[in-house]
Amino acid sequence: MAGEPVNVNEFQELARQALPKMYYDYYTGGAEDQHTLKENVESFRRIIIRPRILVDVSKIDMSTTILGHKTSAPIMIAPTAMHKLAHHEGEVATARGAAACDVIMGLSYMSTCTVEEVASSCNAVRFFQIYVYKRRDITALMVHRAEKNGFGAIILTADTPRLGRREADIKNKVDVDSRISFNNCDARIHAITPKIKFLEYQTLRSCFSQVMQTEMFMLTDRSTNKTLQDKGSNIEALAAGTFDASLCWKDIEWLKSITKLPILIKGILTSEDAIKAIEAGVAGIIVSNHGARQLDYAPATISVLEEVVHAVQGKVPVFYDGGVRRGTDIFKALALGAKAVLIGRAVIYGLAAKGELGVKQVIQMLKDEFELTMALSGCCSVDDITRSHVKTEKERFICRM
Numbered sequence: 001m002a003g004e005p006v007n008v009n010e011f012q013e014l015a016r017q018a019l020p021k022m023y024y025d026y027y028t029g030g031a032e033d034q035h036t037l038k039e040n041v042e043s044f045r046r047i048i049i050r051p052r053i054l055v056d057v058s059k060i061d062m063s064t065t066i067l068g069h070k071t072s073a074p075i076m077i078a079p080t081a082m083h084k085l086a087h088h089e090g091e092v093a094t095a096r097g098a099a100a101c102d103v104i105m106g107l108s109y110m111s112t113c114t115v116e117e118v119a120s121s122c123n124a125v126r127f128f129q130i131y132v133y134k135r136r137d138i139t140a141l142m143v144h145r146a147e148k149n150g151f152g153a154i155i156l157t158a159d160t161p162r163l164g165r166r167e168a169d170i171k172n173k174v175d176v177d178s179r180i181s182f183n184n185c186d187a188r189i190h191a192i193t194p195k196i197k198f199l200e201y202q203t204l205r206s207c208f209s210q211v212m213q214t215e216m217f218m219l220t221d222r223s224t225n226k227t228l229q230d231k232g233s234n235i236e237a238l239a240a241g242t243f244d245a246s247l248c249w250k251d252i253e254w255l256k257s258i259t260k261l262p263i264l265i266k267g268i269l270t271s272e273d274a275i276k277a278i279e280a281g282v283a284g285i286i287v288s289n290h291g292a293r294q295l296d297y298a299p300a301t302i303s304v305l306e307e308v309v310h311a312v313q314g315k316v317p318v319f320y321d322g323g324v325r326r327g328t329d330i331f332k333a334l335a336l337g338a339k340a341v342l343i344g345r346a347v348i349y350g351l352a353a354k355g356e357l358g359v360k361q362v363i364q365m366l367k368d369e370f371e372l373t374m375a376l377s378g379c380c381s382v383d384d385i386t387r388s389h390v391k392t393e394k395e396r397f398i399c400r401m
């Protein structure tokens with residue numbers, strides 16, 4: 001590629017050049033046939049924008065308010081794991097990029113910088129994403145650390161009782177550089193099982209590979225010495241050992257009992273679950289298929305956004321993620337009822353290509369594209385973006401009949 005990157009796809013190419021194949025594949029990949037992965041992006045292309053002309057667009061205001069936090073644009077950074085695999089400064093660089101653009105940073109439970117490091121690195125508004133461990137006390141500790149360090153909300157990821165099957169990670173035998181550790185969750189070593197308590201904690205905590213060995217140890221049936229789970233990737237095995245697959249709706253009550261922070265639930269794809277989420281008392285919903293990394297042949301996220309928005313009836317804000325690569329995508333999601341969008345891979349591409357500067361450039365690029373889309377569509381503020389500004393494929397099909 002000649003010159004500076006001019007769009008997210010070009011940042012993706014820079015990330016590909018910068019990263020070892022194993023990590024690039026981990027970041028870009030989706031589950032199984034990657035059908036949903038393609039659809040997450042393609043479905044946006046099938047939605048067209050209905051622009052209005054001769055509107056005074058000399059001043060465009062992209063700002064909005066998310067759970068009471070004023071932000072420069074309806075954009076948040078999606079929680080994604082292990083940023084130190086993309087850049088040595090990890091989530092600290094990402095958070096600084098978010099702060100520079102005045103957007104909210106979502107920090108993953110599986111981050112490689114701690115909540116304390118991220119909190120002290122910049123003044124970005126931060127939300128903390130959690131997976132719920134079998135060992136609830138560890139998750140509670142993480143929630144309290146986030147609360148103590150000024151995080152503004154908890155994002156409960158609810159679509160991951162087990163990790164999706166990402167075949168590239170299996171083939172690549174994905175593993176992590178021994179200098180990197182899950183610093184945020186070093187307590188997670190305890191989470192695997194009380195059975196491993198006799199193993200030396202300090203030797204276990206240092207890196208992912210060692211966690212893997214521990215995990216494999218734990219998954220071995222001592223009587224036969226046969227590994228109980230050896231078909232998935234290392235990451236899948238680790239998730240199987242730590243994540244609580246029994247998590248269900250009643251557990252939101254538990255989460256509410258341990259924190260005063262507002263709770264966003266991430267991973268809603270149906271009206272049925274949206275209604276349950278509201279009954280459970282969440283402060284907001286994130287319509288997400290986890291970047292198509294969980295259930296393949298789940299719907300493209302943008303195709304179900306409206307179903308969820310209708311079910312929610314304005315009771316709580318609805319956020320969106322999946323496949324956002326352009327400012328026009330952000331505009332379309334807002335027109336279909338999202339309050340804001342979360343950006344996953346695009347931010348990682350920026351981070352891998354240029355660290356903090358790359359994160360900043362990717363977000364700024366998306367903001368610039370979004371602002372231009374607003375101007376060319378005749379919208380001066382985010383409230384001016386309405387359902388009538390887009391036409392879905394289904395509507396176009398009905399029009400033709």
Ligand SMILES: Cc1cc2nc3c(=O)[nH]c(=O)nc-3n(C[C@H](O)[C@H](O)[C@H](O)COP(=O)(O)O)c2cc1C
Binds near residue numbers: 026081290
């Ligand atoms: C490499 C990678 C790691 C992710 N890690 C997490 C995570 O730790 N927690 C989580 O809730 N979601 C995680 N996600 C899902 C994102 O939060 C988000 O739903 C998704 O990336 C949005 O799609 P996009 O990448 O097309 O923007 C991850 C996604 C990717 C690509």
Ligand SMILES: CCCCCCC(=O)C(=O)O
Binds near residue numbers: 081110235239290293
């Ligand atoms: C036990 C490590 C699991 C990391 C999972 C991160 C994630 O959600 C992803 O999609 O990858």
